[in-house]
Amino acid sequence: MPKVRTKDLIEKFNFELIGGEEGVNRPIATSDISRPGIEMAGYFTYYPAERIQLLGKTELSFFERLTPKEKRERMSQLCTDITPGIIVSRDMEVPPELVEAAEYESVPLMRSPMKTTRLSSHLTNYLEGKLAPTTAVHGVLVDIYGVGVLITGKSGVGKSETALELVKRGHRLVADDCVEIRQEDTDTLIGNSPELIEHLLEIRGLGIINVMTLFGAGAVRSYKRITLVINLELWDKNKQYDRVGLDEEKMKIIDSEVTRLTVPVRPGRNLAVIIEVAAMNFRLKRMGMNAAEQFSNRLSGVINNESEHEDI
Incomplete structure (x- = not known):
């Protein structure tokens, strides 16, 4: 049995679930957190889809510069069938393209009021404790x-x-x-x-x-x-x-x-x-x-x- 599922994170950190509710039972296999900045720029060759994806102010401000077509493509590539969840920090507005892609692939889309770096630290510590040998x-x-x-x-x-x-x-x-x-x-x-x-x-x-x-x-x-x-x-x-x-x-x-x-x-x-x-x-x-x-x-x-x- 998986030690940690996405719903455990939602309960532990009181995340707001925006979309992709069907995927809350997805297993989390690694404590590593990904901040997909280079993926936002279109480079998905080494995209670590199996990790929790964390979007902060930097990633979303760059995302706003993209064309409507690029926005849909990037969000579609970001949401895969093995992605355990995507978290938006600082209570920022979630792009509609991300909500649509998350619902389509059943990827849990969450939001937190915490700052990105602090949230990343808390998530890593929690997952390392839960996933430790x-x-x-x-x-x-x-x-x-x-x-x-x-x-x-x-x-x-x-x-x-x-x-x-x-x-x-x-x-x-x-x-x-x-x-x-x-x-x-x-x-x-x-x-x-x-x-x-x-x-x-x-x-x-x-x-x-x-x-x-x-x-x-x-x-x-x-x-x-x-x-x-x-x-x-x-x-x-x-x-x-x-x-x-x-x-x-x-x-x-x-x-x-x-x-x-x-x-x-x-x-x-x-x-x-x-x-x-x-x-x-x-x-x-x-x-x-x-x-x-x-x-x-x-x-x-x-x-x-x-x-x-x-x-x-």
Whole structure:
């Protein structure tokens, strides 16, 4: 099913529908907006007919200079069977030739009071959000000190219980069990909860609890950018775990790579505190302060000094 149709734009931006009502269910496949200035001059060789067409003051003022025959021809070429819609900005008067062509091809013809550049920006942002690549991941998403932390791991490892402890410590729950992720831009992953389970947390032995009802509106948020993944796994005594933190593991989600840490789980470890500190340490690294690198440099300095003394 198409993610966005022309009627969604009409409802979202409260556009005035001038003509072509039969085509309001046309799908919109791209977030790119076209301003057909060169097409108004008669050059349709590379006309991107599959895009939303936006006509502003520049295009319509040039259109008024054309002959009646040219006006009909240009509008006829502008309206195709795949054009999802044509929008006239600034509440300007819509040329009758455009209304006629739009009705003939059932192309939705809309009008908006907004300025052309601002309207183009709003349309692009809305369509990029709706048409962004999406996926779903089994895990818990929590906002910890402004860092979007996706907690993953096998079922029963303690993800939801850890999330509950983090909420009690003042952090905010975004999603539990299923996290819907969309890639809005290069290396920008936005996670949210499916509407059915929003604000809910499943704790084995307790059942389903409503975090917003129990802890207040400040304990939840609707969406958050994912910048860190923490994978919980049961402690394996035969596996070597990173004890210094110099090596940075990456996890690929859609087309973006996110830093991933693996935290072993065993009795006596306070996972909420560990994840909280991991988020703070991640923030410090982004600010240019890396404790592991500083320790490594100090250690190298000590080794070099000892080597120099031995040579003497």
